[in-house]
Amino acid sequence: xxxxxxxxxxxxxxxxxxxxxxxxxxxxxxxxxxxxxxxxxxxxxxxxxxxxxxxxxxxxxxxxxxxxxxxxxxxxxxxxxxxxxxxxxxxxxxxxxxxxxxxxxxxxxxxxxxxxxxxxxxxxxxxxxxxxxxxxxxxxxxxxxxxxxxxxxxxxxxxxxxxxxxxxxxxxxxxxxxxxxxxxxxxxxxxxxxxxxxxxxxxxxxxxxxxxxxxxxxxxxxxxxxxxxxxxxxxxxxxxxxxxxxxxxxxxxxxxxxxxxxxxxxxxxxxxxxxxxxxxxxxxxxxxxxxxxxxxxxxxxxxxxxxxxxxxxxxxxxxxxxxxxxxxxxxxxxxxxxxxxxxxxxxxxxxxxxxxxxxxxxxxxxxxxxxxxxxxxxxxxxxxxxxxxxxxxxxxxxxxxxxxxxxxxxxxxxxxxxxxxxxxxxxxxxxxxxxxxxxxxxxxxxxxxxxxxxxxxx
Amino acid sequence: xxxxxxxxxxxxxxxxxxxxxxxxxxxxxxxxxxxxxxxxxxxxxxxxxxxxxxxxxxxxxxxxxxxxxxxxxxxxxxxxxxxxxxxxxxxxxxxxxxxxxxxxxxxxxxxxxxxxxxxxxxxxxxxxxxxxxxxxxxxxxxxxxxxxxxxxxxxxxxxxxxxxxxxxxxxxxxxxxxxxxxxxxxxxxxxxxxxxxxxxxxxxxxxxxxxxxxxxxxxxxxxxxxxxxxxxxxxxxxxxxxxxxxxxxxxxxxxxxxxxxxxxxxxxxxxxxxxxxxxxxxxxxxxxxxxxxxxxxxxxxxxxxxxxxxxxxxxxxxxxxxxxxxxxxxxxxxxxxxxxxxxxxxxxxxxxxxxxxxxxxxxxxxxxxxxxxxxxxxxxxxxxxxxxxxxxxxxxxxxxxxxxxxxxxxxxxxxxxxxxxxxxxxxxxxxxx
Ligand SMILES: Cc1cc2nc3c(=O)[nH]c(=O)nc-3n(C[C@H](O)[C@H](O)[C@H](O)COP(=O)(O)OP(=O)(O)OC[C@H]3O[C@@H](n4cnc5c(N)ncnc54)[C@H](O)[C@@H]3O)c2cc1C
Ligand code: SF4
Ligand code: SF4
Numbered sequence: 001x002x003x004x005x006x007x008x009x010x011x012x013x014x015x016x017x018x019x020x021x022x023x024x025x026x027x028x029x030x031x032x033x034x035x036x037x038x039x040x041x042x043x044x045x046x047x048x049x050x051x052x053x054x055x056x057x058x059x060x061x062x063x064x065x066x067x068x069x070x071x072x073x074x075x076x077x078x079x080x081x082x083x084x085x086x087x088x089x090x091x092x093x094x095x096x097x098x099x100x101x102x103x104x105x106x107x108x109x110x111x112x113x114x115x116x117x118x119x120x121x122x123x124x125x126x127x128x129x130x131x132x133x134x135x136x137x138x139x140x141x142x143x144x145x146x147x148x149x150x151x152x153x154x155x156x157x158x159x160x161x162x163x164x165x166x167x168x169x170x171x172x173x174x175x176x177x178x179x180x181x182x183x184x185x186x187x188x189x190x191x192x193x194x195x196x197x198x199x200x201x202x203x204x205x206x207x208x209x210x211x212x213x214x215x216x217x218x219x220x221x222x223x224x225x226x227x228x229x230x231x232x233x234x235x236x237x238x239x240x241x242x243x244x245x246x247x248x249x250x251x252x253x254x255x256x257x258x259x260x261x262x263x264x265x266x267x268x269x270x271x272x273x274x275x276x277x278x279x280x281x282x283x284x285x286x287x288x289x290x291x292x293x294x295x296x297x298x299x300x301x302x303x304x305x306x307x308x309x310x311x312x313x314x315x316x317x318x319x320x321x322x323x324x325x326x327x328x329x330x331x332x333x334x335x336x337x338x339x340x341x342x343x344x345x346x347x348x349x350x351x352x353x354x355x356x357x358x359x360x361x362x363x364x365x366x367x368x369x370x371x372x373x374x375x376x377x378x379x380x381x382x383x384x385x386x387x388x389x390x391x392x393x394x395x396x397x398x399x400x401x402x403x404x405x406x407x408x409x410x411x412x413x414x415x416x417x418x419x420x421x422x423x424x425x426x427x428x429x430x431x432x433x434x435x436x437x438x439x440x441x442x443x444x445x446x447x448x449x450x451x452x453x454x455x456x457x458x
Numbered sequence: 459x460x461x462x463x464x465x466x467x468x469x470x471x472x473x474x475x476x477x478x479x480x481x482x483x484x485x486x487x488x489x490x491x492x493x494x495x496x497x498x499x500x501x502x503x504x505x506x507x508x509x510x511x512x513x514x515x516x517x518x519x520x521x522x523x524x525x526x527x528x529x530x531x532x533x534x535x536x537x538x539x540x541x542x543x544x545x546x547x548x549x550x551x552x553x554x555x556x557x558x559x560x561x562x563x564x565x566x567x568x569x570x571x572x573x574x575x576x577x578x579x580x581x582x583x584x585x586x587x588x589x590x591x592x593x594x595x596x597x598x599x600x601x602x603x604x605x606x607x608x609x610x611x612x613x614x615x616x617x618x619x620x621x622x623x624x625x626x627x628x629x630x631x632x633x634x635x636x637x638x639x640x641x642x643x644x645x646x647x648x649x650x651x652x653x654x655x656x657x658x659x660x661x662x663x664x665x666x667x668x669x670x671x672x673x674x675x676x677x678x679x680x681x682x683x684x685x686x687x688x689x690x691x692x693x694x695x696x697x698x699x700x701x702x703x704x705x706x707x708x709x710x711x712x713x714x715x716x717x718x719x720x721x722x723x724x725x726x727x728x729x730x731x732x733x734x735x736x737x738x739x740x741x742x743x744x745x746x747x748x749x750x751x752x753x754x755x756x757x758x759x760x761x762x763x764x765x766x767x768x769x770x771x772x773x774x775x776x777x778x779x780x781x782x783x784x785x786x787x788x789x790x791x792x793x794x795x796x797x798x799x800x801x802x803x804x805x806x807x808x809x810x811x812x813x814x815x816x817x818x819x820x821x822x823x824x825x826x827x828x829x830x831x832x833x834x835x836x837x838x839x840x841x842x843x844x845x846x847x848x849x850x851x852x853x854x855x856x857x858x859x860x861x862x863x864x865x866x867x868x869x870x871x872x873x874x875x876x877x878x879x880x881x882x883x884x885x886x887x888x889x890x891x
Contacts, residue, residue, distance in 0.1 A: 018491075020516060021511060022493065022502060022511065022514070022516040022517055022520070023491075023493055023516070025498075025501050025502055025505050025510075025511060026491075026492035026493050026495070026497070026498030026499075026501045026502065027492055028501070029475050029501070030475070031474070031475060031476045031477060033474065044490075070477055070480065071475075071477060071492070072476060072477045090490045091490060112481075133476075133477070133478070135478075135481045136477045136478060136480050136481055258535075259535075261537070262535045262537060263535075323478070323535040325476065325535075326474060326476045326478050326534070326535035326536045327535040327536065329472060329473075329474045329476075329535070329536035329537075330472075330535075330536055330537045333468065333471040333472060334471070334474070335474055383471075385471075
């Protein structure tokens with residue numbers, strides 16, 4: 001280790017290498033409950049060349065590498081593995097260029113997601129993927145997790161906006177994949193391999209993103225319901241009416257209570273579900289769609305609809321949803337959030353199943369999520385220090401995963417597999433698919449040093 | 459209030475390390491290192507509480523590097539009580555003697571155990587300082603280089619020493635004043651320590667504003683320090699002692715409200731209940747005290763402040779408002795000072811970007827961490843100048859001094875003023891119109 005530390009200090013400067021326990025403890029976790037592991041060192045490179053040099057040295061000394069963005073991941077992707085070097089990308093945070101002529105943006109991997117959208121906004125442009133963590137998360141982490149957001153229904157996920165990547169491979173070589181062309185079928189689409197690869201195949205050192213014109217108008221509404229099924233039926237009806245709003249997000253009763261407790265914005269506390277609906281685009285179309293959505297909601301059991309009067313109120317309402325996960329932590333010491341996703345027509349069934357399962361195991365759960373995408377975040381409120389209760393939590397999670405797969409769903413819609421969902425991956429994939437993934441991992445990283453043990457064992 | 463981190467395990471566990479507090483933390487923004495972020499500091503405290511980390515010099519330094527601005531507490535959806543955590547962590551650093559050095563111990567003893575425990579001694583020191591400044595000796599000493607005999611840290615501080623006012627609060631405010639009969643409310647006015655030495659005129663303004671709003675104002679001439687300095691600097695026992703003295707001096711059952719006009723003091727003053735929870739003789743009264751404690755702006759809005767009929771001066775003013783951390787994050791008083799400013803004739807308000815970002819004053823932070831403090835001040839001053847306001851309003855003596863100096867150093871003509879001063883001037887000019 002000492003030899004590696006010397007190398008790293010050479011490459012990046014002594015003040016960019018941490019190895020004291022007091023400096024390392026704050027890098028021993030990400031946003032995931034229960035997972036903790038100390039790294040051996042953390043380094044903060046300032047250029048692609050420095051990243052490549054760090055990778056070469058670590059490989060030379062046989063030290064595993066974990067790449068870290070902002071550490072907001074919810075599956076343990078950037079949690080260290082024993083004795084590893086953490087390469088932290090936060091000092092590579094520049095937004096390099098916005099090109100309004102071809103609607104692209106080039107940035108370093110440590111750039112904050114919200115800053116990217118703000119930079120685009122200065123040119124009247126728009127970067128749509130907006131994970132709940134967008135003010136904190138890095139674009140590198142978003143690409144590595146293929147993160148979704150609140151606008152996924154209309155605008156898709158991170159993958160839909162990645163045109164090119166610069167990647168440092170596990171042997172320290174630097175490769176540039178993709179380009180600024182709208183169309184490109186030369187060779188395999190290698191950039192796609194790295195999107196969602198959770199830091200196991202390479203380190204992203206630059207991204208080229210596609211932008212859209214910024215929508216001219218936006219309407220945000222919050223509908224309250226006495227029954228969760230009615231919110232789910234509203235979503236189906238809106239989609240069946242051939243409206244694609246940018247956002248259809250829901251909160252259940254427990255989540256509403258916690259969010260209101262934090263933000264005090266006057267959410268109704270006596271309803272079973274809130275549906276956050278947002279439509280954006282041309283002002284005339286937005287007005288039409290908003291009126292139609294309101295009508296559909298009311299005819300499907302909505303008790304009341306609050307319409308944001310201005311941008312500030314719209315922001316307040318959508319922040320309520322963004323804070324949902326952390327706000328749930330007000331109730332109990334540990335919050336374990338899941339990310340199961342089912343085909344949209346199975347949503348109501350899944351929501352009901354989650355509630356029954358929690359009750360059967362005598363557990364507290366708050367559920368929120370991307371209703372329009374079929375992506376649910378059942379969040380168990382528990383205490384990781386109570387082993388008996390944790391046993392019941394894991395039984396409940398198992399049941400939820402099995403039900404999800406039986407409904408044709410996936411164990412994770414956007415948070416990634418990492419460590420937290422690794423045990424369930426073989427339930428979703430047949431052996432041939434798992435082997436294919438392993439073949440790819442082995443051919444790129446034969447020494448298994450890049451985020452080893454994440455997603456699957458190799 | 460807990461004395462060791464071990465007692466706060468449940469509070470520590472409440473942090474789910476989601477990172478939503480990172481973008482509001484000034485020290486993380488400056489360093490980009492998790493150790494200097496709220497969740498990083500909490501993780502270190504957790505490790506100390508779990509005996510996984512033997513706290514050493516770096517831990518002590520990091521707890522001292524925190525501004526205590528509490529922006530993280532406002533941002534945290536999980537409701538983590540960061541204020542208690544950082545106070546307790548600092549108490550633990552002190553009891554373990556991690557910061558000890560002979561000269562630090564001397565100054566700490568002088569400030570915490572002597573001056574700020576004894577209001578007479580503090581005023582005496584203030585009087586001496588006033589003489590020194592008035593005589594011009596301060597400038598002469600600096601010119602002759604006598605100040606070079608002082609240790610470096612004090613030398614840097616010496617020119618920063620604020621001008622002591624010509625009269626302290628007790629010379630400006632009668633123990634009981636009233637203007638209407640019968641008065642609508644009976645309130646006690648806290649005069650503070652720095653406020654009393656440097657801004658006694660603002661205490662007078664506060665009394666005038668209360669009088670103009672139908673209050674009978676009780677202002678004991680000699681008031682003990684509220685103890686916030688002690689609580690924030692790892693001396694909880696002294697903080698408790700001061701709290702008891704203040705409760706004895708101003709029994710909460712006798713007043714409709716106890717008014718504080720300093721953001722920093724108020725933030726500490728309204729948590730006596732927690733501080734004295736373990737003291738059977740005082741716990742109940744301390745809770746009553748908390749329920750009566752009001753920041754002046756909060757009180758005025760709550761009781762329906764009477765809008766002044768006159769403008770504070772002939773020329774129109776453009777005012778921008780800087781949030782004191784302990785008013786905005788510690789007491790959640792954000793909209794009230796702005797509403798008061800908006801209601802004053804002749805005043806146009808403009809909003810300040812990053813208004814609730816710490817100015818770097820942070821109690822004695824500008825003394826203990828001059829570089830970080832200067833970086834934050836420059837950032838703030840840049841924003842203020844960018845608004846093209848004629849006046850910067852704020853409601854905390856520390857911010858007031860820090861920003862007045864920062865603006866002067868930057869050669870800016872923007873004037874510092876407190877919302878109550880504008881209000882008081884406006885009320886006083888009513889009879890002229
Ligand atoms: C409150 C909260 C709300 C959230 N809301 C959402 C949401 O709405 N939608 C959603 O999808 N997710 C959400 N997340 C999860 C998380 O924010 C995302 O997964 C995010 O993309 C992680 O970014 P990060 O910079 O924090 O990455 P990290 O957590 O540091 O890392 C995540 C993974 O990416 C890898 N990685 C990071 N940078 C690089 C790089 N430069 N090159 C290669 N690999 C890299 C790491 O090794 C790790 O495997 C939320 C999290 C929180 C705490
Ligand atoms: S203090 Fe609050 S916002 Fe910050 S990491 Fe902990 S839970 Fe999240
Ligand atoms: S109190 Fe201020 S400086 Fe300290 S951790 Fe919180 S936000 Fe950062």
